Amino acid sequence: MTPVSQPSGGRIGPRAGLVLLGALCPVVALLALGIGRYDIPLRTAIAILAAQVAPIEPWWSEIEQHLILLGRLPRVLLAALVGGGLGISGAALQALFRNPLADPQLIGVSAGAACGGVIGILLDGNDALLVGLALAGGIGALLFVHWLAGGDGGSSGGGDGVLTLVLAGVVVSAVFGALVALAKFVADPQSQLPTMVFWLLGSLAGADYPRLALAAAATAVGLFLLWKLRFPLHVMSLGEDEARAVGLPVRRVRVVAMCGIALITATSVALCGVIGWVGLVVPHLVRMLFGGHFRHFMVLNALLGALYMVGVDTLARSVTDAELPLGALTALAGAPLFAWLLRRMRQGGRAC
Numbered sequence: 001m002t003p004v005s006q007p008s009g010g011r012i013g014p015r016a017g018l019v020l021l022g023a024l025c026p027v028v029a030l031l032a033l034g035i036g037r038y039d040i041p042l043r044t045a046i047a048i049l050a051a052q053v054a055p056i057e058p059w060w061s062e063i064e065q066h067l068i069l070l071g072r073l074p075r076v077l078l079a080a081l082v083g084g085g086l087g088i089s090g091a092a093l094q095a096l097f098r099n100p101l102a103d104p105q106l107i108g109v110s111a112g113a114a115c116g117g118v119i120g121i122l123l124d125g126n127d128a129l130l131v132g133l134a135l136a137g138g139i140g141a142l143l144f145v146h147w148l149a150g151g152d153g154g155s156s157g158g159g160d161g162v163l164t165l166v167l168a169g170v171v172v173s174a175v176f177g178a179l180v181a182l183a184k185f186v187a188d189p190q191s192q193l194p195t196m197v198f199w200l201l202g203s204l205a206g207a208d209y210p211r212l213a214l215a216a217a218a219t220a221v222g223l224f225l226l227w228k229l230r231f232p233l234h235v236m237s238l239g240e241d242e243a244r245a246v247g248l249p250v251r252r253v254r255v256v257a258m259c260g261i262a263l264i265t266a267t268s269v270a271l272c273g274v275i276g277w278v279g280l281v282v283p284h285l286v287r288m289l290f291g292g293h294f295r296h297f298m299v300l301n302a303l304l305g306a307l308y309m310v311g312v313d314t315l316a317r318s319v320t321d322a323e324l325p326l327g328a329l330t331a332l333a334g335a336p337l338f339a340w341l342l343r344r345m346r347q348g349g350r351a352c
Helices: 013-032 042-050 062-096 109-122 125-148 160-184 192-203 209-226 230-236 240-245 250-272 278-290 294-318 326-346
Strands: none
Touching: 013 042, 013 062, 013 240, 013 278, 013 294, 062 209, 062 230, 062 250, 062 278, 062 294, 109 125, 109 192, 109 250, 125 160, 125 209, 125 250, 160 192, 160 240, 192 326, 209 230, 209 250, 209 294, 230 240, 230 250, 230 294, 240 250, 278 294, 278 326, 294 326
């Protein structure tokens, strides 16, 4: 299999991509602040934000200000943070396992984190407990998959490596899915069960500044670990023999990277529910559009992941009177791409 992080010629250069995505992110975020079941003009949304740092005579209503500052602003920021983190996690997993189909959901990390979060709901815990239990579940799932795949995460290359990784992810997801089902069975049907069901569907409806701060702190640690490993991950995507030949501590890189990936994914699941496919879709879009050179790859994944998640969340809360499950929308976007990648690999093509 061609290394997933091999530099390839995208349709747009990576530097131009940084400029383009860097300009699009604030524009889309501002548009998202005004779009919803209660539309607010873009000029008003910008003025409300500017009024927090500059003396501007308000012409908007208190409802509009409350909606922007306490409702949509933390939600948009949390969506950008989660999307960027999941995009980078997917890219790191694909490089780590040398497998273009690696994804936190496909290999069971999301299922493990969801199981930990459900246990936290059963214990009536706060957000900190949910994050801790989800982190434990995510790391446990990732280690389980790594062991089932023969200790190399399907990195041996070819179709057999892909199949091994996917099947290991299916097994782990089934185990943790069964535990989640048992947790639903024993949950209080009046209080805990509705919370579990709504949470597992994926939503940013509960976004507020305390959750945003918790997500930022936990995700920042994971992103820092992966950023420090961006070059070792690029080398490992070429093969473990090549990595050892240049003196790279393969085992240590794998363990640290897994901890960073699990921390980001578990935090996302704990605060937003199960939001899948982002880690699969975003890295492939980045490779197709901007190429795969490691120097800019992480930043491009963060920017495109943030852009993607803000757009999907805006769609989820604005197209109907009832908010659509965010996890369902990301699956509808990601599943066709996954099918296309499998088809290309079956035909002997190179998966992006």
